[in-house]
Amino acid sequence: MTDDANPAHTDGPGPEAPQPSGVDLARVALRAAKEQARARGEATRQQQQARRGGLRSGARRGGRDPLPLGAALERLKAERGWEMPMAVGGVMGRWAHIVGEKNAEHCHPERYDEDTRVLTVRCDSTAWATELRRLAPQLVRRLNDDVGQGAVVLIKVLGPGGPTSRYGPLRAR
Known part of the structure; x- marks a missing residue:
C-alpha cells in the first residue's frame, strides 16, 4: 500500500481544528440570544422609567426604599449641608464636657450664628x-478640634442679663 491511500498520514500542515458540533x-x-434579549429588556425598562418619571417599585433596592433612621438622618444632613450646624448643636449638648463642670454651672451657650x-x-x-x-482662645481651639477647623471663630461672652423694662410709663410703642 502507498502513503497516498492512507488519509491519516499526510505531509502537509498539522491536523485541522475540529469543527464545532451542533450542540456547541x-x-x-x-x-x-440571551445577551440580545437582556439588552432589549434594559432599553425597554429605561424607556418605561422615563415615561413614568423614573419612579419604580420592585423587589430590588432603590432610592425609594425605607432606610434606618440613622442612615436617613445622615443622608438628609449631607443633602442639606447641615453638617456644621448639627456639629455645633452637639457641642451645646456636650458643653459641660468641653468647658468643665465648674464653668458649665455658671456659663451656658445661647446661640450660634452660622454666617x-x-x-x-x-x-x-x-x-x-x-x-x-x-x-x-483655648475654648475656640478646643471647639475647632472637636467640631472641625473654622467652625467657631469667636466666642462672644455676655454677662448676666438684667430685667427688661417692657412695661411702665416711659415705654413707647
Whole structure:
C-alpha cells in the first residue's frame, strides 16, 4: 500500500481544528440570544422609567426604599449641608464636657450664628464672664478640634442679663 491511500498520514500542515458540533453551535446561539434579549429588556425598562418619571417599585433596592433612621438622618444632613450646624448643636449638648463642670454651672451657650461663626455664651455673673473671656482662645481651639477647623471663630461672652423694662410709663410703642 502507498502513503497516498492512507488519509491519516499526510505531509502537509498539522491536523485541522475540529469543527464545532451542533450542540456547541446551539450553546453559542443561545448565549447570543440571551445577551440580545437582556439588552432589549434594559432599553425597554429605561424607556418605561422615563415615561413614568423614573419612579419604580420592585423587589430590588432603590432610592425609594425605607432606610434606618440613622442612615436617613445622615443622608438628609449631607443633602442639606447641615453638617456644621448639627456639629455645633452637639457641642451645646456636650458643653459641660468641653468647658468643665465648674464653668458649665455658671456659663451656658445661647446661640450660634452660622454666617459669622460666632458662639454666644451667657454667664450668671460678671466674674464668670471675665473668667470665660480669659479662657475664650483655648475654648475656640478646643471647639475647632472637636467640631472641625473654622467652625467657631469667636466666642462672644455676655454677662448676666438684667430685667427688661417692657412695661411702665416711659415705654413707647
